[in-house]
Amino acid sequence: MTRLVCPFCGARELGEFEFRKTLPEPGGTPFAQVYERIERPALSVEHWQHVEGCRGWLLVHRNPSTGDVLGTELLGGGPL
Amino acid sequence: MSAVAADALAGVRLERGAAVRTLEFVAFAFPPDGALRAAWPVEPGAVSLGPDDRPTLLHFAPARWLLPDPDEALTALVAAAVDAGAGTLVDVSGKWQAMQLTGPGAARVLASAVDLDAVLAGRGCAALVLFDCPLVLARVTGGFALWVRASYACDFTAAVERHRPSG
Amino acid sequence: MNVPARRGSRLGATTVRFTFDGREYRGQAGDTAASALLANGVRLFGRSIKYRRPRGLFAAGPEEPCALLSVGAAGDVIPNVPAPQLALRDGLVCWSQNRWPTLALDLAALLQAGAGLLGAGFYYKTFMWPSWRSYEPMIRNLAGLGRAPRACELPPVSTEHLCCDVLVAGAGPAGLAAGLAAARAGARVVLCEREPVCGGELDFEGGTIGALAAADWVRTTLAELAARGARVLTDTAVVGGSGGLVIAHAEPGGVAGANAIYRIRPREFVIATGAVERPIAFADNDRPGVMLLGAAERFLARYGAHAGRELVLFANHDRAYAAAARLRAGGMRVRAIIDCRTEAEFGASGTAVSLRDQFRRDGTECLPGHALLAAEGGRGVRAAVIAPLAAADARRTIACDTILVSGGWTPLLHASLHEGGAPRYAPELGAFVAGAEPDWRRSAGAANGALELNNALADGWAAGARAARRAGASGDAGVAPAGRGDDAPRLVPFCRSPARRVDERRQFVDLQNDVTVADLRSALTEGFQDIEHVKRYTTLGVGTEQGRTSGVLGAAIVAELRGVTPAAVGTSRLRQPYQPVTMRSLAGDRVGAALRPARRTPLHDWHLAHGGVLEPMGLWLRPRYYRASGADAHAAAIAEALRVRTTGGILDGSTLGKIEVAGADAAAFLDRMYLTRASTIRTGRSRYMVNLREDGMVLDDGLVLRLAPERYLATTGSGHATHVLSHFEHYRDTEWSGRAITLTDVTEAWAVIVVAGPQSRAGLGQVLGAGWQQALARIAHMEFVAGDFAGAGLTVLRASFSGELAFELHCRPSLAVPLWQALVDVGLPPYGLEALDILRVEKGYLVGSELNGETTPMDLHLGLASLGNACVGHELLDRPAFHEPARRCLIGIRASDGCAKFLAGAQLVTADAQTRPCGYVTSSVYSPTLGEWIGLALVARRTAIEGTVLTACDPLRGGNTTVRLVPPVHVDPDGLRMRA
């Protein structure tokens, strides 16, 4: 679905968000944190920012093979 | 809000508000903890209205409230919250250009850029980008109140003019 | 020639005059170019792409492969408009395409002589000697259909965002039924119909629905839909979308004009886009006069236009007989109905049998078990060659001027198979339907293979009711009305007539791209077995009809040639847009000056009024120089820069990025974000700080002011402002989540006026008045004082980017113009960015050309991160490459012989390695203070020794200059002027 649900702003068009990176293996070396990426066909764990809305940063789980968004959560603390 | 430059569009009026003192209160934690919950619209997109039905407190981003032209009572309330260490207050006067879009065609003009129902569903205000201009939108009696980032205000007005419903 | 007034369901009475290929014709209101020209007896509409064979009108919708017209005057032409979609209007000018000199006499038609050599993929096997370049111009001129437009002025496009419970694509019987069911159940319905009129095929197949005649049912349904608040959009085709967003495109009149784009977000989507008729391949099936059976019916019923006088029908289903009856009733003579089904397959009961008997009584030959082998005639059909399937050589001809062919119907699956749909072969249709679809979408009616009216209504109604229920509507949709129309087609799949190999070169599968059965056969013999390969190699279905009439036909023929079932072959992947979309509509509001918004500083209007030359700087508009300062940009910049050095000047710096960082953890947060510590800045002072990207490269630099113990103002470069803000917000929400930090973008809350030059303090003192004299006298470098001026807040920061004594005034935007005007009035004229660039290069200060994401802090001599501050990016600075002698670092540069010129972007080479640059010039300006060209460069460490002589190679702009390396600070290295 190209509609991301921002936990604060609600469902918004994808164009309002900007993808920053897919996450590497947690806890790796500083080099791994910056350069390595975990690529899986069915699950991609990513950081996005809602730049055209509340500017909040989101942790997004997606299925890159189907495009479905599995879940989003606000990084800087959750909604109420 | 005096009408400084009213464009009499067919069925749509876009009025610019005068430059007024505007504050942004930013809480340290989202969701804000106990002290604020009572006196504050903490729901995402919540708005509290002033006496003349004018939005005075808009929760448009996580733990971030816009206070356009706050009166003494509201200023005191915010000062108390700052003193209580709940967050910080920033005077952002000049950052947002206040505008009012009223008239029967107002919703149609905005519908050229966004799906209003989805954006304002169950909310008083929303931060979004219309015609490539970042702004905060709130529904008010007779139309919409908008706070457009000042540097975009001129082109936002031109865009509204382009999208005036024809006939 | 006066043509008797025609009657048709879409025709008005008034006459409409238009020209085609320079000749004037008359049609009627409601006509399309196709129907009007057909009525005027025009048969020749265009020429095919490859062999330039004459082509007529073949279909009655956007799937028309041959009759594509160019609309408009020569220069401002809009090419490739399907004639059946082009609505007639008074004074319409349209042209045929792809022929020279005229449609009737096209010289390139000589290509037909070499048809044998021009099989599929011939151009991969030749045109290699001497090189492709020598053949390309000829081939490009032969290729392409419509003329290339030289200009295009189109009205604005209206855009509308819609959300609804149920969206229905297609307003044929199934679509109307789905919409009605959903509306009756209480759902908010939007219905898009590609044609100007709803009803689909009902307007010629007739029949009854419930108690009403089909046309009456359509009218009452539309009325009820309107009463229930449904929105019906005609001339509007669903063309694409992604992830639940559906895009519909309205193009009234069938050619780009006052178009509209609807961005629809439905909870449920019913796809009732119907099916498109496909032909059967036979020899010379591309001659003008060969047309789809349904197209002839549409032209008759809707426009009263006759496809021809003497018809021969060729089909593999029962509908041919009902259609033949209607065509005969319309005044056309049906000479023969060739039915490739055997007598047994034809069966003994049903209306088709009675119709056939009636036709036979009237002298029409009804020949089951026969096939139409070929069409005879050059620029128009003269006769049809037929033979029994059992004895293919017992040929005989039937004289006729039109052959109507129908091989069945191909469901339009573009929307159903997009994002999650999968096709399934339906043997009873001889075509594919949507096998699997995501829950929120359902195909219905002919698009789902339900061809019979009653099935289509039931299918549509069920889909509409399901959609309403899933969308949460609680009403009762009721029961679908019963429909009585044409019987079930009882189709027997039949894709091509028997033919000798040599005839296969004239059996066309894709009429637009001249793909023949012989091409498909040669693709298979060359190893291209998969349908995707066949499509790419033979260009099957890559034309404007995108496989509508050629896709399934091609797949069926490939299956026959390979000896497998069509299900095993499949069809090539359908892609967006579902129907070609005019680019002007996709561009929407972002055209011309509105491509991107222009950000304006509070002083924008003043600059315009006083000769400021404003140019884009990112999204901002900023003054590059002021016309009063000099004849051109270069002269003006030099004058302005010199003036700042000698007396003084003011600059609009409002685009500076400004972020207020506040909270108990603000100091610690900024220590993490910046190379050097912010926590050691005293309140009331500021410091030049640099922040790094995660990989250690410098991201941006700027001053950080400590406004209060727990409040900082971080200023960022204009070009990097949004990027740095996102970078800070990323760390606040991850590493520092839950800490006492707040970030507020206050870029537009403060106008910035830079007052620089020896007389800056005096002029500023004059403007600010008595209250500020003491502060201005005592203010130290990098210190700031907050006060007010004319009743509003004002901060005066003593900091310099020009190297002169300078002050940055931060005031509210409303105060900017009066303060600026006052400064001008006391003799501090404005200077622009060009002059600022001269001043900052003279001081060796850095901008984007040095902070280009490729330089570490060590490269720019900004100190090592190992000063103990664990800032972002410091972990990766110890990588070996950053400490190698080849690593480039910042250094000053000057021409060896004084006034020689060198420009930024010149590559620096040492004497002994002319082709291996050791560095490049990042910035270069003519310094009026020093009277010569100076600059900054990044040079390999081993070579970056002051005094070294290098060559600045600039072959792009006229050659080489000998230069020498000098310290980066060219003027006042000790900063005496700044600290005066």
Place this chain on the structure above:
Amino acid sequence: MRRHGRVPARAVYARACDESPPNEPLTARRRCRVSGPDPRYSAWSLLRARIAGDGYWRPLWSGRVLADAYDVVVVGAGGHGLATAYHLARDHGVRRVAVLEKRLVGYGNVGRNTTIVRSNYLLPENHYFYEDSLRRWQSLSRDLNYNVMYSPRGVVDLALSDDDWPALARRGNAMRLAGIDAELLDRAGLERFVPELAPRRARRFPVLGGLLQRRGGTVRHDAVAWGYARAASAFGVDIIEDCEVTGVATAAGIASGVETTRGFVRAGRIVFATAGHSGLIGTMLGTPLPIETHLLQAMVTEPIKPLLHTVLVHVFPGHGEAYVCQSDRGGIVMGGHLDGFPSYTREGRWDRLEEVVQGAVDLLPQIAGLRILRQWAGTNDMTMDGSPIIDRLRYDNVFINAGWCYGGFKAIPASGSACATLVATGTAPDLIRAYRLSRFATGHLLDERGGGPFPVRL
């Protein structure tokens, strides 16, 4: 059109650092005719085929039966995989080579790009490599005896403000010093070279000129895959479609073969040339790669008579980008930014399609009345510095040829030759020594844009 003095390739290959210029593989390139089952293509062959009737042409590639062991198994029958196999067989005489393809020859990115070839790169490690590729493009039709339609019509990077000139000049001057043709066009020069760009009305971002590489241009992408497949097959390479590699078997610390959907295949050496799926290979082998997989859309209009005779690259503020050219069939082909998030769907987001069209219409307002006919998408393996990786992966006999970001198509000829040399001889030729995987750890980054480890530009 001024022809630049052609400097012999070898003398020019001087690298930026102080190593000696890269040398060609010792085995002189045998210029031999591609003989084999399929007759040699030429105009005469078309005549002979017409006379001979059916059966004259034979399948382009014949080796379709999967043997159980090969010297080298190449995974991925895209441009890079097929070219590597071709050069292994032709230059290094490796007899048993198989190319295993999950779907169809040429079905991946090689058939999904906007067909642009150029060598106008900034960094020496890149522009020498892409120049080697561009020179091979010039003779590839004759080498493969398959017309790939190399059309040197020029590639122009447009300048929209005075601040663009330094970066374009830096790149152009570096190219000229490396013997690669480059010209800086001012406004008048640009309008002479691209008359269609004559400004009709005020532009939001005025076009001031551009950096032109005349020898850049376009190549028919499908022909590249089929040409290499045919030529490789003529040298005995097996090309097996519908054969997906699902795992790598290892024994005693080196790879012994690959698990496939058609059973186990023993292999002396394995080369992964899987482009958009390289990230998955890294995860499969337990070495996460510095690669993010992003979808890149392209689209084409209906065919019209010749309008645009060159390739235009139009990058403007506000995250705007569109590169535009016209195919030989007459359609205006366009591409732009990545979709901007990891995706294998090959379907593409609609707002990006609109943005590319906005950029193209802004550039050439006269095409606003044309219709977009078709959109498609490739799966781009974006590395953390924008340059490729041709190196060993985890095992001594497993190699990866990936990380092609935006530049995969134009790199095919050089990548095939250099990768074959690495796989055959074990040492990387100088041309691609900089494309080692370890460069990220050692800091020898090849970051043309300066964007750092974020393939999606902000």
